[in-house]
Amino acid sequence: MRSYRWVVPGSIAIVAACCFALGAQAPDSIKLEPVRESGQSVTGAFEGWYQNPDGTYSLLLGYFNRNSKELLEIPIGPNNRIEPGGPDQGQPTHFLPRRQWGVFRVVVPRDFGNKKLTWTIVANGQTMSIPMSLNPLWVIDPFKDAANGNTPPVIKFDANGPSFTGPPHGFARTLTTAVHDLLDLSVWVSDDRPARGARGAAGNSVSWTKFKGPGEVTFGSARATADAQGKASTTAKFSVPGEYVLRGQANDSTGEGGGGFQCCWTNVHVKVSVTPGSKE
DSSP: OOOOOOOOOTTHHHHHHHHHHTTTOOGGGOOOOOOBSSSOOEEEEEEEEEEOTTSOEEEEEEEEEOBSSOOEEOOSBTTEEEETTOSOSSOOSEEOSEEEEEEEEEEEOTTOTTOOEEEEEEETTEEEEEEEOOOGGGBOOTTOOTTTOOOOOEEESSTTSOEEOSSOOSOSEEEEEETTSOEEEEEEEEOSSOOTTOBTTBTOEEEEEEEEOSSOEEESOSEEEOOTTSEEEEEEEESSOEEEEEEEEEEOTTTGGGGGTSOSEEEEEEEEEEEOOTTO
8 A cells, every 4th residue: 555655844844743633624723822731722633544454444543632731531422522423433531731643543444435534622612623534645554664664663461472563453451450459561562663772672661641531540650661571561550440441652763653654653552440449
């Protein structure tokens, strides 16, 4: 499959990234405003699409929370919906500050054709919507950078277990724990182009964040660095019982967003069922 790319030098890249995050909004609504700590909107970001081995298509999405500090909880429903077919199509309900890349995908059938989906987010009283389609201009290859052959990091939940690379595909792991207990989050991470300063397996890292769930999640270390065997370990503790999804992300030397070409980083989703436990 052909991959279409744009090389945008210097300061122009900032404007391009803004336009990318805002989807198909009118030009007069695209403004480079000063960064504020809170009170700003959240916009979905359509990263592009790629075809799956079974002939279906994946629409890859991230988001842009314009706030520098405000974390937002936006439940699935009128204020966080993907239509038609939603409102829930796997999108997050917990929004971290600033730009987050390739955090989930929406799978559409092989006969999707010229149809469109729309992701609408209402945050701080501001409504933002972005369209998604199979426009040929948005074809991407998140599994390999055609320019230099770079590939995303590999994450495993067992040293000799299945590997996960690129965008999240379903749940990489389903776990159970209790409120107040420490849930072990150990993975093995490797990459053909380690993060800057890394040598061999050591130095690769996985960052953990809450993707959705009813309460707070506290990580022993939000960024777990791999040891000489490539093992990166941390823990998670949950404030209230319920169903949660955690996101683990590994980046290589291309950094956040892979330099703007939608490759190469890896996101995995972990589903966690949290029971009340003896202390509840």
